[in-house]
Amino acid sequence: DVKVTQSSRYLVKRTGEKVFLECVQDMDHENMFWYRQDPGLGLRLIYFSYDVKMKEKGDIPEGYSVSREKKERFSLILESASTNQTSMYLCASSSGRLGETQYFGPGTRLLVL
Amino acid sequence: AQSVTQPDIHITVSEGASLELRCNYSYGATPYLFWYVQSPGQGLQLLLKYFSGDTLVQGIKGFEAEFKRSQSSFNLRKPSVHWSDAAEYFCAVITGGGNKLTFGTGTQLKVEL
Numbered sequence: 001d002v003k004v005t006q007s008s009r010y011l012v013k014r015t016g017e018k019v020f021l022e023c024v025q026d027m028d029h030e031n032m033f034w035y036r037q038d039p040g041l042g043l044r045l046i047y048f049s050y051d052v053k054m055k056e057k058g059d060i061p062e063g064y065s066v067s068r069e070k071k072e073r074f075s076l077i078l079e080s081a082s083t084n085q086t087s088m089y090l091c092a093s094s095s096g097r098l099g100e101t102q103y104f105g106p107g108t109r110l111l112v113l
Numbered sequence: 114a115q116s117v118t119q120p121d122i123h124i125t126v127s128e129g130a131s132l133e134l135r136c137n138y139s140y141g142a143t144p145y146l147f148w149y150v151q152s153p154g155q156g157l158q159l160l161l162k163y164f165s166g167d168t169l170v171q172g173i174k175g176f177e178a179e180f181k182r183s184q185s186s187f188n189l190r191k192p193s194v195h196w197s198d199a200a201e202y203f204c205a206v207i208t209g210g211g212n213k214l215t216f217g218t219g220t221q222l223k224v225e226l
Binding site: 017056098 | 122145148149154155156157158159163164203205207210211212213214215216217218219
């Protein structure tokens with residue numbers, strides 16, 4: 001079974017703090033993704049990565065950055081957290097073949113005060 | 114731009130009744146379509162996917178979906194709903210390289226006992 005793990009299920013941070021969300025997958029997948037999920041908006045793609053050290057902006061990259069130094073790990077960074085970044089963050093991974101399933105982690109619910 | 118529309122935000126059905134969740138897509142070529150389910154507090158789990166071939170696709174947990182090109186639809190169905198099916202359901206389409214997905218806004222299913 002594919003396993004995607006996220007470092008925290010719940011996180012509370014202060015405005016202006018630097019926040020790191022970590023995601024690890026154990027299936028040697030090439031592709032990794034970060035989404036945020038908000039009620040009524042579904043999932044929106046923040047960033048994705050095709051390979052180590054490769055990254056592409058998604059639909060809502062503003063205020064976020066990412067890092068992929070190892071194939072199995074993809075980090076989402078909030079350089080200076082703001083209250084409008086309070087959300088559920090979901091990580092996913094997939095193999096590089098077209099049409100392959102994305103496998104999701106359990107999510108991190110982030111509250112920025 | 115490619116998009117997915119789920120017109121129903123909330124649906125309530127009685128246990129044992131049939132279910133149909135609607136999904137319409139906007140995409141020029143043959144789409145790669147997915148249905149995911151999210152149970153409360155969990156990540157997303159794949160129910161089924163369609164690439165080509167037989168337009169009726171069988172998935173897990175007794176779900177099926179039918180691709181109708183003429184209607185640009187990929188509706189999810191289940192003949193008899195169980196209380197454990199209460200969850201949020203997302204339709205998605207591949208819209209870019211690296212299996213980039215665009216999600217609908219989701220349909221929240223409530224099951225009455």
